[in-house]
Amino acid sequence: MRKSLVIFYALVVYAFAELIWWGILLVEIQPERRTMILGEGAVFILLFFTGAYQLQKTLRKEQKLHEQQKNFLLSVTHELKSPLASIKLYLQTILKRNLDKEQMHSFLNNSLKDIERLDDLVENMLIATRIDNHSYSFPKEEFNLSDLVERVASRLQIHTCSSQIIKLDLEPEICVTGDKFALTLVISNLIENAVKYSPPCEEIAVGLKKTSNGISFTVADKGIGIKDEEKARIFDKFYRVGSEDTRKTKGTGLGLYIVKQVLDKHLALIKVKNNRPAGSIFEVTFNSNGH
Incomplete structure (x- = not known):
């Protein structure tokens, strides 16, 4: 070139x-x-x-x-x-x-979660391609969002720290109507992003509650944060925060692109705010109808 x-x-x-x-x-x-x-x-x-x-x-x-x-x-x-x-x-x-039953169960469980991590990566690439080709239909169904967030957070916990750093504050039985598969990727990408860009064993706060504006889902980390001039670009395809020469955190640059595309199809809004004293807060708002 x-x-x-x-x-x-x-x-x-x-x-x-x-x-x-x-x-x-x-x-x-x-x-x-x-x-x-x-x-x-x-x-x-x-x-x-x-x-x-x-x-x-x-x-x-x-x-x-x-x-x-x-x-x-x-x-x-x-x-x-x-x-x-x-x-x-x-x-x-x-x-x-020669492992005992408990050790065997732990190793197999950890292997299964790594397989699920691989599955997430493959699904991200597939849905990004289908979104670009306008071949994904976003089928809608009603499901329990509280259970989904808890399940995703539990799966990602093992890849972060032995202690409990993903802190959940979820209102129970919050239901939405939407594409369960695509919204699972949204939740997974936002939480995993917070994990990647946070120091080891630092707390990540994940919240879900009903508000006057609808349903609010938040992921707050205490990581490196995002500069104001980059906030408008983080949802672009392949874009990643920082320069390729100095960046230490690995990633594909597809996660937040998928998040934005999926939320747009659900008429949901996403905002990026600065956390204090450090880090970022991603706030997703679904409208009052849960779509």
């Missing part, structure tokens, strides 16, 4: 030099038409540079998308390797050692 930009700039300079040269020759041949030649030349130069600028923007956009896709593939590879390595280690330990 860089080579293409160099060639593009060289062609622009060459074309501009040729235009000036032919303009000078025309003025020398027909000096009485100098004003007309200069006027038409100015209009042509304006159109030429406008087109060149738009083409350059397109090339840079393609270059950025190419870099994002490359980083996405590297991130997916890492995201797949971590749980696979964990599952492999658990199974090798089970085969090589």
Whole structure:
């Protein structure tokens, strides 16, 4: 892509030099038409540079998308390797050692949760593709959102810390009508995001309650936070907070994109606020009808 930009700039300079040269020759041949030649030349130069600028923007956009896709593939590879390595280690330990029933159950349970983590990653990629292709229909049903949040939080707990850092404050029996599968990904992505960007064993507060505006679901972390200039871009596809050179946290850049797309289809709003003294709060509001 860089080579293409160099060639593009060289062609622009060459074309501009040729235009000036032919303009000078025309003025020398027909000096009485100098004003007309200069006027038409100015209009042509304006159109030429406008087109060149738009083409350059397109090339840079393609270059950025190419870099994002490359980083996405590297991130997916890492995201797949971590749980696979964990599952492999658990199974090798089970085969090589004489474990009691409780240890065996713990190892198998942890392996199952790693498999569910892999399943989440695959589902994220599949639903992102189907959303882009407009081939996902978002089937609606009524279900218990309180139970769903509790189940997702419990599953993600083991990947965070041995102590209880995901603190739940859920009103019971809150029901919504929506796509249960897609909303499960919303809850999973928001909580897992908070886990990824929080220091080890730091508390993450997950809340669900009814308000005067409808139903409020919040995830608050005490992590690195999000700069104000980045808040408008975090829901873009492949976008990730920080630079690729300094970022330590792995991810695909699909999670928040999926969150926004799914919530838009459910007519739900999502806001990102600063947590105090550090971190971020993601607040989702479903309307009073629960859709």
